[in-house]
Structures are given as structure tokens and as C-alpha cells.
Amino acid sequence: MDLEFTQEQTLLADSAARFMENNYDLPRRRERVASETGFSPELWGEMAELGWLGLRLPERFGGYDAGAVESVLVMEAAGKALAVEPIISTGVTGAVAISLGASEALGAEIGPYIVAGECRLALAQAEPRSRYALNRVETTAVKDGTGFRLNGHKAVALHAPSAHKLIVSARTAGDFSDANGITLFLVDADAAGLTKRSYPTVDGLRAAEIRLENVACEVVLGELDDGLALLRTIVDETQLALSAEAIGAMSHLLDATVEYAKTRKQFDRTIGSFQVIQHRLVDMYTALETARAMTYIAAAGADSGDARERHRLATTAKLKASQAAQLVGEDAVQIHGGMGMTEELDIGHYFKRVTMIAQTFGDADHQLKLLARLARG
Amino acid sequence: MHLQLTEEELAFQQEVRTFMREHVPADIKTKVDRGVALSRADHVTWQQILHQRGWMAPSWPVQWGGTDWTPVQKHIFEEEMAMAGTPRIVPFGVTMVGPVIIEYGSQAQKERFLPRIIATEDWWCQGYSEPGSGSDLASLNTRAVRDGDHYVVNGQKTWTTMAQHADWIFCLVRTERTEKKQEGISFLLIDMKSPGVSVQPIITMDGSAEVNQTHFEDVRVPVENLIGEEGKGWTYAKFLLGHERTGIASVGRSKWQLERLKNVAREEFEDGQALIEDQNFAMQIAQVEADLAALEAVVLRVVSREEAGHGPGPEASILKINGTLIQQKLTELLYKAVGNYAHPYIAESLQEGWNEDRVGPDYAAPLAPTYFNWRKASIYGGSNEIQKNIIAKAVLRL
Numbered sequence: 001m002d003l004e005f006t007q008e009q010t011l012l013a014d015s016a017a018r019f020m021e022n023n024y025d026l027p028r029r030r031e032r033v034a035s036e037t038g039f040s041p042e043l044w045g046e047m048a049e050l051g052w053l054g055l056r057l058p059e060r061f062g063g064y065d066a067g068a069v070e071s072v073l074v075m076e077a078a079g080k081a082l083a084v085e086p087i088i089s090t091g092v093t094g095a096v097a098i099s100l101g102a103s104e105a106l107g108a109e110i111g112p113y114i115v116a117g118e119c120r121l122a123l124a125q126a127e128p129r130s131r132y133a134l135n136r137v138e139t140t141a142v143k144d145g146t147g148f149r150l151n152g153h154k155a156v157a158l159h160a161p162s163a164h165k166l167i168v169s170a171r172t173a174g175d176f177s178d179a180n181g182i183t184l185f186l187v188d189a190d191a192a193g194l195t196k197r198s199y200p201t202v203d204g205l206r207a208a209e210i211r212l213e214n215v216a217c218e219v220v221l222g223e224l225d226d227g228l229a230l231l232r233t234i235v236d237e238t239q240l241a242l243s244a245e246a247i248g249a250m251s252h253l254l255d256a257t258v259e260y261a262k263t264r265k266q267f268d269r270t271i272g273s274f275q276v277i278q279h280r281l282v283d284m285y286t287a288l289e290t291a292r293a294m295t296y297i298a299a300a301g302a303d304s305g306d307a308r309e310r311h312r313l314a315t316t317a318k319l320k321a322s323q324a325a326q327l328v329g330e331d332a333v334q335i336h337g338g339m340g341m342t343e344e345l346d347i348g349h350y351f352k353r354v355t356m357i358a359q360t361f362g363d364a365d366h367q368l369k370l371l372a373r374l375a376r377g
Numbered sequence: 378m379h380l381q382l383t384e385e386e387l388a389f390q391q392e393v394r395t396f397m398r399e400h401v402p403a404d405i406k407t408k409v410d411r412g413v414a415l416s417r418a419d420h421v422t423w424q425q426i427l428h429q430r431g432w433m434a435p436s437w438p439v440q441w442g443g444t445d446w447t448p449v450q451k452h453i454f455e456e457e458m459a460m461a462g463t464p465r466i467v468p469f470g471v472t473m474v475g476p477v478i479i480e481y482g483s484q485a486q487k488e489r490f491l492p493r494i495i496a497t498e499d500w501w502c503q504g505y506s507e508p509g510s511g512s513d514l515a516s517l518n519t520r521a522v523r524d525g526d527h528y529v530v531n532g533q534k535t536w537t538t539m540a541q542h543a544d545w546i547f548c549l550v551r552t553e554r555t556e557k558k559q560e561g562i563s564f565l566l567i568d569m570k571s572p573g574v575s576v577q578p579i580i581t582m583d584g585s586a587e588v589n590q591t592h593f594e595d596v597r598v599p600v601e602n603l604i605g606e607e608g609k610g611w612t613y614a615k616f617l618l619g620h621e622r623t624g625i626a627s628v629g630r631s632k633w634q635l636e637r638l639k640n641v642a643r644e645e646f647e648d649g650q651a652l653i654e655d656q657n658f659a660m661q662i663a664q665v666e667a668d669l670a671a672l673e674a675v676v677l678r679v680v681s682r683e684e685a686g687h688g689p690g691p692e693a694s695i696l697k698i699n700g701t702l703i704q705q706k707l708t709e710l711l712y713k714a715v716g717n718y719a720h721p722y723i724a725e726s727l728q729e730g731w732n733e734d735r736v737g738p739d740y741a742a743p744l745a746p747t748y749f750n751w752r753k754a755s756i757y758g759g760s761n762e763i764q765k766n767i768i769a770k771a772v773l774r775l
Contacts, residue, residue: 128737131647131716155737156717177649199736202722202745209736266513276762333752337511337760338536338588341581341753348582352749356720363713365657 003300005069012070016077019050024081026346029204032084037162038206039085048117052087056095056237061102061111063095068237068302072244072295079248082346082353084204086120089159092241094121097167097234101184101221110165122163123238124154124187124210125231132362134169134231135179139212141170147218148172150185154210158360161198161206163189167234168212173225184227186219187212203356204349229307236314239361240302243295243321246357249350250288250324253332256347257281260336271335280331287324294320312374319367322358329354380677382453390453397461400426409462412743414585414728417500417542423464424471424497434471434495441479441487442495448683452623452676459629460636467539470494470501472624474547477564477613481605490545490566504534504548504567504591505614512763514549515558515611519593521550521565528552528565528603530573530596536757540576540589543569549614552607564610566602573597581753583746584724618759622693623680625758626700628673634707635666641714641740652714665706672699691772698764701754708751712744719745 005013023043032040047053055070057063064070071092078087095114098107098121113119130136139152150170160166166187174181187194193215196208222230258281261272271277298313329351333340340347358364382390405419427433428442435451437443446454458466466472475494478486493499510517519532530550540546548565555561567574573596578586604613639662642653652658675696679689712719718737725731726742735742755761769775 126717129646131645133648136648156720158720197736199721199723201720202749203720207720266511266516268513271512274762276765330752334755334760337756338506338753341756343580343582343584348749351752352582355749356745359713359716359719363716365713369657 003296005073009069009073013073013077015050016052016074017080019046020077020081020083024083026082026349029082029084029349033200033204038200039162043083044085044117047085047087048115051115053091053095053117054111054115056092057099057111057115058107060104061098061107062115063099063111068240068299069296071237071241072299075241075244076248076251079245079250079353080252082204082249082252082349086122086159086162086205088238088241088245089122089163090114090117090120093123093234093238094165094167096237097121097123097184097186097221097230100233101230102186106186106219119165120159120163121165121167122157122160123234124157124160124166125169125235126155126157128153128155130155132366133177134235135182135228136177137169137171137182138176139168139170141172141183141185141217143172144216147216148183148185148220150187150212150215150217152212154212156207157210158201158205158207160189160208160210161196165189166194166210167221168210168217169227169231179228181225182227182231183224184221184230185217186221187215187217191215191217201356203352205356232311233307235361236311237302239318240295240298240314242357242360243291243298243317246321246325246354247288247292247295249354249357250284250291250328253328253347253350253354254281254284254288256350257284257332257335260339264337277335280335284328284331287327291317291320291324308374312371315367315370315374318361319364319371322364322367325354325358326364382449386449386453389450390457393454393457394461396430396432397458397463400430401461401463402426405464406462408729409464411739412727412747415464416729420464420467420542421497421500424466427466428496433466433497434475437471437475437491437495438479441491448680452680455624456629456632459627460633462633465630467497467500469503469538469543469547470497470499473503473617474501474545474566477547477604477617480616481564481609481613483601485601486566486604499544500539500542502537502540502543502546502569502591504537504546506536507533508535512760515562517549517551517562519548519550521552521563521598523552523600524597526600527597528600530565530567530593530598532593534591534593535588536579537576537589537591538587540569540591541578541586545569546574546591547604549610552610555608559611560608562610562614563607564604564613565598566604567593567596567598571596571598581750583750584722584727585746585750619689622689622696623676626672626676626696627704628669628676628700631669631672631700631703631707634704634711635662635669637740638662638707638711638714641711644738644740645714645716647716658710658714661710665703665710668699668706669703672696672703675699691768694764694768694772697758698755698761701761704754705748705751708744708748712748715741715744722746 052074054063055066059065141148141150168185168187172183193213195211198208201207264271295317298317301313435444507517521528521530546567549562550565551561552563553561573594575592577590579588643651645652679693718741721736726735
């Protein structure tokens with residue numbers, strides 16, 4: 001066992017941190033959030049040049065054959081800067097979907113565009129009545145000639161507004177909640193019959209409701225009727241990357257709050273000199289570092305051959321990150337007092353982001369239920 | 378010990394309940410239900426309806442427009458009003474500066490200000506906190522220097538709630554530099570239209586424009602606007618803390634939120650069943666419901682003591698902390714209940730005049746912003762940390 005980062009991993013992490021330091025601060029984030037796309041196309045291009053979008057694609061598809069650890073290191077830096085570019089959506093979710101589910105021909109064709117940042121992908125999996133269950137799919141895909149016709153409504157598809165292609169789960173067989181009969185499709189975002197209602201999210205990102213009306217699609221990812229396992233893996237990898245993003249954001253929340261406690265004076269002393277505040281900060285630190293370790297371990301174990309173990313690790317990491325997010329976020333605001341409530345200070349923005357990361361693909365309670373299911377065997 | 382309300386109390390409860398049901402204007406009720414921001418006019422309309430009925434200031438002396446209700450009746454009234462989903466009463470006039478003027482003000486001040494407060498002809502805000510004086514309020518620095526018939530006020534107040542709507546502000550100002558900081562503080566009433574008063578909005582993380590910075594630059598305030606004596610302002614402010622505090626627990630409002638939570642949990646589905654049927658979620662609801670029942674029990678004992686002519690008792694000190702923890706827990710369970718639909722945020726959909734459909738269920742839109750906004754509750758009005766310090770010192774004598 002060796003849990004030290006390799007030299008290349010350390011270089012990747014350092015260069016990602018430097019990139020973010022040079023290109024991100026709260027005013028620039030605000031500009032990007034308010035812009036038409038909701039992120040910076042220039043930065044997106046630079047991120048592509050840095051190889052971030054191709055990390056999870058195999059070399060034969062134009063990528064770099066890296067793994068979960070690399071994604072975690074990049075996303076920690078992105079989370080610390082509160083970056084809004086859809087790095088996970090294309091670089092993890094999309095790349096893993098293509099890597100595991102695309103035919104050789106498709107992968108070779110689309111891979112270079114993904115790596116170059118010219119093809120953005122987003123997952124459109126949840127539905128209005130599905131809540132967090134991946135198997136609850138009412139969107140249908142009916143055979144039509146050489147392809148399929150998709151009909152349905154996908155809910156809160158994060159980063160879909162700027163995506164060129166959508167990964168859509170649809171039912172090709174079975175009943176609403178059957179595990180079998182789900183197929184993953186790669187759908188053109190501008191396909192005829194596909195309408196997007198795009199909107200901002202409360203933490204500064206973009207999402208969309210997707211309506212599919214007889215949308216033609218020929219591209220299946222993975223196996224027909226057998227898409228749930230692949231979807232589970234894609235979501236697990238995405239959640240792991242989200243956990244890393246949360247770790248990065250929480251590390252800023254902790255650092256900023258410790259700094260504030262050292263400088264803000266009331267009652268003729270720094271508020272950090274009060275034991276109550278000190279213990280709260282220590283609790284934040286403990287929660288963060290525990291979640292961080294779990295995320296790194298889960299990343300290290302993500303290339304294990306045991307699917308059940310990968311799922312357990314990724315779910316546990318997301319759970320710990322989510323629980324830490326609530327504690328660290330709420331306490332950072334509380335310790336900052338009224339200032340923590342403002343839009344002007346960065347604390348509130350970080351708090352909102354980590355809260356919504358915890359709310360993506362299932363809150364802490366949902367992760368616990370998944371683990372309980374595993375525990376029951 | 379009797380828990381049951383008497384027949385008279387039951388009849389009163391019914392009277393209040395009926396009034397609330399019949400007299401909240403439909404458009405205002407809809408806004409409250411849907412989490413749409415209320416306008417200045419909405420607040421004024423509702424408060425004037427209450428005033429018409431003679432119910433705007435139940436705790437004031439009858440001669441100034443109050444009622445002769447018993448503590449139990451006052452409690453019933455507050456609870457029923459909150460449970461009916463009415464707009465929150467803006468507290469700064471009727472609940473804060475009003476009682477101070479009644480207790481410590483001159484006859485002229487009472488005659489001038491009280492009728493306009495109770496009729497919501499004057500909208501008041503509170504000038505306490507400053508950028509350098511939050512938890513340590515006694516360290517405040519806004520200066521009021523005597524110059525003939527006026528005080529000249531210079532300084533900066535922050536977190537002034539709804540100052541953008543306010544006609545008047547009551548301020549704690551420093552009239553003297555004293556060894557013990559509290560002894561140099563005075564309580565001054567300032568017209569917001571005075572030259573030199575300026576207001577800047579502070580936007581909070583949920584997008585609301587509730588609070589402000591209020592600047593005072595050489596503002597001339599007539600000495601008639603001083604309450605009581607110079608140097609006694611801290612005493613007057615502390616009077617409010619010991620005065621009529623069961624409302625701070627917000628039991629009625631939390632009951633209303635709990636009902637909404639249960640309704641949402643009946644509409645939301647997980648794995649083929651309503652969220653309220655989910656054992657885990659149902660237990661979380663049960664916990665907060667039990668916590669609320671226990672908080673209500675504390676309130677009822679305080680009310681009962683007041684009814685019997687005793688003071689509120691030391692346990693009353695826990696009301697703010699527990700009340701706010703419950704409020705915050707309810708906002709948390711609400712946004713978690715709507716799952717993915719906690720993410721969408723269309724700011725316009727939370728303002729009046731927006732006629733499109735919201736994204737997802739109509740009730741989902743305000744839930745995450747409300748959770749973020751409500752983090753203020755453990756910070757304002759004396760943070761939970763300060764409340765605990767006070768209890769440790771004053772009650773446990775540590």
C-alpha cells in the first residue's frame with residue numbers, strides 16, 4: 001500500500017492550484033456567473049489545454065489514461081477557487097461515460113473534441129418523480145428503424161444548458177422502477193424535438209429541464225437494457241469528483257474562518273481567543289480532514305476490480321463530504337457573524353456551493369440508505 | 378395544574394382564529410404561502426387591519442391602544458396569528474421602541490410617537506449594531522454630541538433591518554466616554570429624513586435586500602428625541618430583553634412551518650412512497666415536532682408564571698436559542714425534502730409580478746434561499762454564543 005501522491009500527481013495538483021490562483025477571485029466569479037454562458041469560454045479553453053478534460057479518457061480516444069486520483073486533485077483546486085466551469089460534467093461524467101460505454105468508433109471520433117473542450121457533455125438522468133433513484137426512469141426509448149425515439153422529461157440536468165451532448169437514461173424495457181431495461185443514450189443537445197428550459201442554480205451554476213418529444217437517437221452507451229450498472233459507475237465517479245470539489249471549498253472556508261477568528265476583535269480580544277470558537281474551528285478541521293482522507297482513499301480504490309467496493313468507497317466519501325459540508329459551511333457563517341450572511345463576502349458563496357454539492361445525486365440521508373443497503377447484503 | 382384552556386380562552390382562540398382566516402387579504406396570504414417577498418405596502422396593509430380591530434399592540438397599556446388580555450390570551454393571540462400564515466409583524470415599532478417609550482419616555486414623546494407606531498403611520502428600524510460592535514454592542518461608537526438644542530450624530534449603524542422603508546430609527550449612541558462603556562450610551566430617536574442620514578442596502582447570500590448600512594453625517598437631532606436620561610440607554614435596551622420574550626421562541630410560526638413541511642413530505646416521493654412514509658424522514662420530522670412541543674411547554678410555563686403574577690423565570694433565557702435551532706432545522710428539512718428541485722434559483726420567481734411557472738413544484742422555489750437566509754437567526758438578536766454566556770453567568774452563576 002502506498003497512499004503518497006506520485007510526482008506527476010503532485011505537479012498536476014500544484015499547477016491546478018496555481019491556475020486557479022491566477023484566474024479566480026470572487027469578483028471574477030460573479031462576472032462569469034452573470035455572463036451568458038455562466039462560465040468563462042477562455043478559461044474553458046485553457047483548462048482543455050492543460051489536459052483536464054481528457055484525464056479520464058483512454059489514450060486511444062485522445063485522452064491521458066489518468067484516474068480518479070487525478071480528477072480529485074484537479075477538482076480540489078477548482079472547489080477551492082469556487083470555479084464555475086463545467087469541468088466535472090465533461091471531464092469526469094462525460095469522459096467516464098464515453099470511456100466505459102462508447103464503441104471504439106464513437107470514442108475515437110468524439111474523444112479528441114472532448115479533450116479539446118469543443119464537445120461538452122452533461123448527464124440528464126433525474127426525472128420529476130425519480131428523486132435520487134437511478135432506476136426510476138419514465139423516459140422511454142422505443143425502437144425506430146436503426147435507432148430509437150425518446151420521450152420524457154429530465155429534471156435539473158446540471159450543466160445541460162452549455163452541453164453539446166446529453167447522456168440520457170431511458171427505458172427500453174420493463175416497468176417504471178425496474179433495474180433492468182434502462183439504456184443510456186448519447187443525445188445531441190440540439191436534436192429535433194428536444195427543448196431545454198435553462199435556469200440558474202442557487203449556487204451560481206446552470207441547469208435545465210429537458211423535454212424530449214420523439215427525439216431520434218442512434219447512439220447507445222454500454223449495453224441495451226443493461227445501462228443501470230454503467231449509470232451507477234458514472235454517478236459514483238461524478239460524486240467522488242464532487243466530494244473533492246467540496247473538500248477544496250471547505251478548505252477555503254476553514255482557512256478564511258480561522259483567519260477571521262484571529263483578526264476580528266470583540267470584548268477587547270480576538271474572537272479566536274474564546275475556547276468555544278476554538279473548539280468549533282477544531283471540529284470543522286476534523287470534519288474536513290476526515291472527509292478529505294476518505295475522498296483520497298476512495299479515489300485510490302476507484303480502479304479496483306470490485307464494483308461493489310468501488311460503490312461503497314465512493315458513497316462513503318460523498319456521505320462524509322456532505323456531512324462535513326453542512327458542519328463546516330454553517331459554522332463558517334456563524335463564526336463570521338453578520339458578515340457571513342452577506343453576498344459581498346465569499347463565505348456565503350462557498351457555503352451555498354458545498355450545501356448544493358451535498359444535495360447533488362442524493363443528500364447525506366440518501367447516501368446512508370445506499371450504505372445501509374450494502375450493509376444488509 | 379390545568380393544561381386545558383378555559384371556556385373563555387377557547388372562545389377567544391376561536392375568535393382570533395376566525396379573524397385571521399377571514400381578514401388576511403388573499404393576495405398577501407398567497408405571497409406568504411409561496412415565499413414571495415412582501416412589499417412595504419403589504420406589511421402596512423396587514424398591520425393596519427390589525428390596528429382597525431384593536432389588535433396591533435396587545436401588550437401596550439389600554440390607554441395607548443393595547444388590550445387588557447391576560448398573558449394566556451396574549452400567547453393564544455400570537456400563536457394563532459402565526460399559525461394562520463400571516464405576515465410577520467415588523468417588530469421595531471410596536472414591540473421594541475414602543476414599550477421603551479411607554480416605560481421611559483416623556484408624556485410629549487408618548488403622545489407624539491405611540492399613536493403613529495400603533496397605526497403603522499411611522500415605520501421604525503433599529504440602530505444598534507455597528508461594523509466594529511456586533512456581539513460587543515456596548516463598544517459602540519456612533520457619537521452624539523450636544524450642541525445647543527440638538528445632538529449632532531456621527532457614525533455608522535449596520536444590519537439595519539428594512540431601513541429602506543423606515544421613517545424613524547431608534548439608536549443607541551455614545552454621549553460620553555466613560556470607564557464602563559455601557560454608562561456612556563444614550564437612546565435617541567432619529568427621523569430618517571434628517572439631512573445627513575443615508576441608507577445603503579446590504580444584499581444577503583440568499584439574494585434578499587432586508588438589511589442595510591445606515592450612515593449618520595452631522596445629523597442634527599432635537600434633544601426632545603432623547604429617551605429618558607443621557608447615559609441610561611443601555612438600561613433601556615436591556616429592559617426590552619426582559620420584556621415580553623415568549624414571542625422570541627416563535628412557536629406558532631414554527632408550527633406553521635412544520636405543517637408546510639408535512640405537506641411537502643406528502644407530495645414528494647421516494648422509491649414509490651411519499652417521503653412522509655419514509656421511516657428516516659418521518660423520524661426527523663418527529664424529532665423536530667417533539668423539540669417544538671417541548672419548547673412550547675417551556676413557553677406555557679413562562680406564560681403561566683406571568684399569569685400568576687410572577688416573573689418569567691430563568692428558563693425563559695433558553696427560548697431564543699431553542700426557538701432559532703428549531704426554525705433552522707425546519708428550513709433545512711424543507712429544502713432537503715424537495716431533492717433535486719432545491720437547485721433551481723430564478724430570483725424573479727420569488728418577487729411579486731412574476732407570472733410564469735416556477736421550475737418544479739411551486740413550493741420548491743423559496744426553500745433553499747430560505748435555508749440560507751435563516752442562518753441569520755442564530756446570529757441576530759444576540760447570537761447563540763452570547764445567549765449561552767448570559768445563561769451561564771446570570772442563571773447558572775458560573
